[in-house]
Amino acid sequence: xxxxxxxxxxxxxxxxxxxxxxxxxxxxxxxxxxxxxxxxxxxxxxxxxxxxxxxxxxxxxxxxxxxxxxxxxxxxxxxxxxxxxxxxxxxxxxxxxxxxxxxxxxxxxxxxxxxxxxxxxxxxxxxxxxxxxxxxxxxxxxxxxxxxxxxxxxxxxxxxxxxxxxxxxxxxxxxxxxxxxxxxxxxxxxxxxxxxxxxxxxxxxxxxxxxxxxxxxxxxxxxxxxxxxxxxxxxxxxxxxxxxxxxxxxxxxxxxxxxxxxxxxxxxxxxxxxxxxxxxxxxxxxxxxxxxxxxxxxxxxxxxxxxxxxxxxxxxxxxxxxxxxxxxxxxxxxxxxxxxxxxxxxxxxxxxxxxxxxxxxxxxxxxxxxxxxxxxxxxxxxxxxxxxxxxxxxxxxxxxxxxxxxxxxxxxxxxxxxxxxxxxxxxxxxxxxxxxxxxxxxxxxxxxxxxxxxxxxxxxxxxxxxxxxxxxxxxxxxxxxxxxxxxxxxxxxxxxxxxxxxxxxxxxxxxxxxxxxxxxxxxxxxxxxxxxxxxxxxxxxxxxxxxxxxxxxxxxxxxxxxxxxxxxxxxxxxxxxxxxxxxxxxxxxxxxxxxxxxxxxxxxxxxxxxxxxxxxxxxxxxxxxxxxxxxxxxxxxxxxxxxxxxxxxxxxxxxxxxxxxxxxxxxxxxxxxxxxxxxxxxxxxxxxxxxxxxxxxxxxxxxxxxxxxxxxxxxxxxxxxxxxxxxxxxxxxxxxxxxxxxxxxxx
Amino acid sequence: xxxxxxxxxxxxxxxxxxxxxxxxxxxxxxxxxxxxxxxxxxxxxxxxxxxxxxxx
Numbered sequence: 001x002x003x004x005x006x007x008x009x010x011x012x013x014x015x016x017x018x019x020x021x022x023x024x025x026x027x028x029x030x031x032x033x034x035x036x037x038x039x040x041x042x043x044x045x046x047x048x049x050x051x052x053x054x055x056x057x058x059x060x061x062x063x064x065x066x067x068x069x070x071x072x073x074x075x076x077x078x079x080x081x082x083x084x085x086x087x088x089x090x091x092x093x094x095x096x097x098x099x100x101x102x103x104x105x106x107x108x109x110x111x112x113x114x115x116x117x118x119x120x121x122x123x124x125x126x127x128x129x130x131x132x133x134x135x136x137x138x139x140x141x142x143x144x145x146x147x148x149x150x151x152x153x154x155x156x157x158x159x160x161x162x163x164x165x166x167x168x169x170x171x172x173x174x175x176x177x178x179x180x181x182x183x184x185x186x187x188x189x190x191x192x193x194x195x196x197x198x199x200x201x202x203x204x205x206x207x208x209x210x211x212x213x214x215x216x217x218x219x220x221x222x223x224x225x226x227x228x229x230x231x232x233x234x235x236x237x238x239x240x241x242x243x244x245x246x247x248x249x250x251x252x253x254x255x256x257x258x259x260x261x262x263x264x265x266x267x268x269x270x271x272x273x274x275x276x277x278x279x280x281x282x283x284x285x286x287x288x289x290x291x292x293x294x295x296x297x298x299x300x301x302x303x304x305x306x307x308x309x310x311x312x313x314x315x316x317x318x319x320x321x322x323x324x325x326x327x328x329x330x331x332x333x334x335x336x337x338x339x340x341x342x343x344x345x346x347x348x349x350x351x352x353x354x355x356x357x358x359x360x361x362x363x364x365x366x367x368x369x370x371x372x373x374x375x376x377x378x379x380x381x382x383x384x385x386x387x388x389x390x391x392x393x394x395x396x397x398x399x400x401x402x403x404x405x406x407x408x409x410x411x412x413x414x415x416x417x418x419x420x421x422x423x424x425x426x427x428x429x430x431x432x433x434x435x436x437x438x439x440x441x442x443x444x445x446x447x448x449x450x451x452x453x454x455x456x457x458x459x460x461x462x463x464x465x466x467x468x469x470x471x472x473x474x475x476x477x478x479x480x481x482x483x484x485x486x487x488x489x490x491x492x493x494x495x496x497x498x499x500x501x502x503x504x505x506x507x508x509x510x511x512x513x514x515x516x517x518x519x520x521x522x523x524x525x526x527x528x529x530x531x532x533x534x535x536x537x538x539x540x541x542x543x544x545x546x547x548x549x550x551x552x553x554x555x556x557x558x559x560x561x562x563x564x565x566x567x568x569x570x571x572x573x574x575x576x577x578x579x580x581x582x583x584x585x586x587x588x589x590x591x592x593x594x595x596x597x598x599x600x601x602x603x604x605x606x607x608x609x610x611x612x613x614x615x616x617x618x619x620x621x622x623x624x625x626x627x628x629x630x631x632x633x634x635x636x637x638x639x640x641x642x643x644x645x646x647x648x649x650x651x652x653x654x655x656x657x658x659x660x661x662x663x664x665x666x667x668x669x670x671x672x673x674x675x676x677x678x679x680x681x682x683x684x685x686x687x688x689x690x691x692x693x694x695x696x697x698x699x700x701x702x703x704x705x706x707x708x709x710x711x712x713x714x715x716x717x718x719x720x721x722x723x724x725x726x727x728x729x730x731x732x733x734x735x736x737x738x739x740x741x742x743x744x745x746x747x
Numbered sequence: 748x749x750x751x752x753x754x755x756x757x758x759x760x761x762x763x764x765x766x767x768x769x770x771x772x773x774x775x776x777x778x779x780x781x782x783x784x785x786x787x788x789x790x791x792x793x794x795x796x797x798x799x800x801x802x803x
Binding site (some may be wrong): 120121133144 | 751755758759762763765766769770773778779780781782783786787788789790791
């Protein structure tokens with residue numbers, strides 16, 4: 001378990017009310033009441049803590065204390081000491097989004113109150129109240145409806161007003177018009193002592209639409225929060241060397257020409273050259289190369305690689321936008337801009353629907369004027385009824401309901417939806433491009449040679465002193481409850497191996513030369529491996545392979561049988577890529593791809609009319625992830641890839657990727673069914689309204705029943721599949737959410 | 748009719764009371780963390796000794 005936070009938290013703290021200092025931290029691995037209790041109690045025991053509150057839903061911890069901002073790291077350390085990883089939160093916009101949700105909830109409450117009470121009065125009117133009672137009830141309804149409509153309708157009025165200012169029509173224009181006209185007409189009727197008022201319809205309409213809007217908002221907010229939790233692991237400070245003295249400065253203050261120190265485990269923040277010390281660097285995220293490389297003084301290192309073994313000093317050559325990493329980011333941004341702005345299905349429907357509804361209402365008004373010879377009152381009443389009846393109540397509720405149900409189902413499968421339109425886009429794809437390292441494979445080597453548990457435990461005692469992927473693989477292969485010997489006098493020789501002493505005997509773990517293995521029996525040429533030798537014992541060889549994700553082959557077979565074309569693009573060597581392609585049954589593959597090659601391939605496919613689904617994890621995949629129609633990244637992917645991908649899947653299996661596609665396809669067909677239902681409903685209801693037969697009672701029944709029908713249809717996405725849901729729940733491990741907890745030292 | 752004059756204000760008053768209670772609960776942050784609220788009921792009120800570390 002990591003025993004230090006690794007970064008200075010002081011810059012993240014902010015001055016709150018009453019002069020308290022405040023910080024918000026993400027604690028990704030909290031999952032139960034026990035976690036809340038442990039963390040809050042421990043922090044509240046600190047004398048200067050004013051508030052420590054953990055939100056289990058968003059996995060965020062808010063701390064407030066009296067005193068200096070430098071206390072931030074010490075307090076956070078308390079949480080880390082309990083065994084939880086933490087990341088600081090860095091988005092300042094979170095509060096605005098929270099406020100939007102609360103505004104919607106308040107509007108729902110007001111509309112719900114008004115709808116309930118007015119409907120109560122309306123029912124007695126419909127069941128034949130006498131005239132005085134009717135007039136009294138109309139007046140009471142008006143008194144409730146007017147403020148409720150003005151308050152609860154604001155989200156729609158604002159959006160409609162903005163659309164009209166921009167000289168366009170959205171769904172909110174007919175909604176606002178219908179609600180305002182219905183309320184206005186009903187008020188006029190009430191003043192005149194008339195028979196029909198539409199207060200109930202106007203308010204119920206608002207209630208249904210607000211619920212739909214809130215569901216949509218909740219889904220997006222949740223996706224955003226999860227994505228936000230996955231990011232925010234940026235490096236903020238580095239150790240610089242000035243005249244041999246170390247000091248910590250912010251990343252932004254570093255300029256080319258400075259010397260910085262990197263210890264094992266650090267991500268390299270800049271491009272530069274090593275000036276002292278040598279170490280192994282993991283470049284998997286940047287290039288797709290699966291094995292780390294030993295770099296000595298004079299070697300060039302790039303931002304985005306990770307220092308694995310020893311401390312090094314580097315001379316900074318390029319910072320910020322001049323680094324190779326920034327070049328990839330630019331490539332990614334270009335790709336994003338090139339991607340045509342996707343119009344969501346509800347908006348596409350609105351573009352046809354809104355003008356049509358207005359046209360029908362105007363024609364109804366004109367028709368009645370002509371028939372009745374200028375009776376504007378009857379004509380306006382009929383036109384209002386048309387607007388109410390055709391209001392896209394079912395549509396406004398149906399699409400979000402399907403999406404919420406689908407997202408819930410995906411979450412159970414271990415897939416997070418990041419992009420709002422992602423579900424719609426995913427249902428349209430016809431080509432899947434997979435990356436290799438970290439995507440089809442786990443990206444970490446696995447021990448494949450067989451050894452006795454004692455032997456593994458013995459070696460693990462030495463291996464756990466290193467961050468090298470092969471050492472970690474040995475620790476990962478430990479049997480449960482194995483007792484690990486304690487080695488002393490550990491020496492870490494980068495690029496060669498480890499040395500340690502156990503009961504006075506020197507043992508070595510590393511390459512053949514390091515362990516004194518004669519060249520003729522060295523197998524490491526053909527297989528990735530390590531040697532272990534203790535004293536004068538015969539050396540033992542440990543072989544490793546980067547294993548495929550469980551379910552990788554099955555997922556690809558399922559994609560292929562669904563008629564989707566599968567392609568493998570990797571930055572790794574030909575023979576490695578070929579063997580993986582054969583293992584999973586992909587016939588189209590390409591090795592040694594640069595980030596630009598991947599984007600070019602995606603673009604050429606899209607230009608040919610294909611819709612590409614990109615599956616990748618590395619920094620080198622990010623531009624392709626951005627260029628594709630939609631994309632998915634594993635939870636352990638590079639930050640930049642997760643920030644770009646439309647979806648994120650958790651856990652070590654690959655089949656969630658196909659599950660996501662299947663769910664999206666099903667959701668798309670349910671959305672289409674709901675549109676069909678809504679259109680069928682309108683085909684029946686519109687003639688009734690045009691004929692002037694849509695009394696308030698008819699309007700209320702038609703509106704509620706169509707809304708309930710489409711909502712029930714939306715919920716079908718989970719029905720009949722409970723069994724699979726249950727068995728799948730076990731395999732999606734939420735703790736994989738957080739990258740650093742999976743990088744924890746085993747043992 | 749006289750019954751109605753009494754009953755309707757009473758119904759509206761009770762409805763408004765409920766609405767007010769809901770808005771107050773919303774404002775005081777009771778809907779901020781639905782999952783946490785469900786879990787917190789399981790916590791003991793009194794200060795207890797630290798248990799062992801997290802199980803994951």
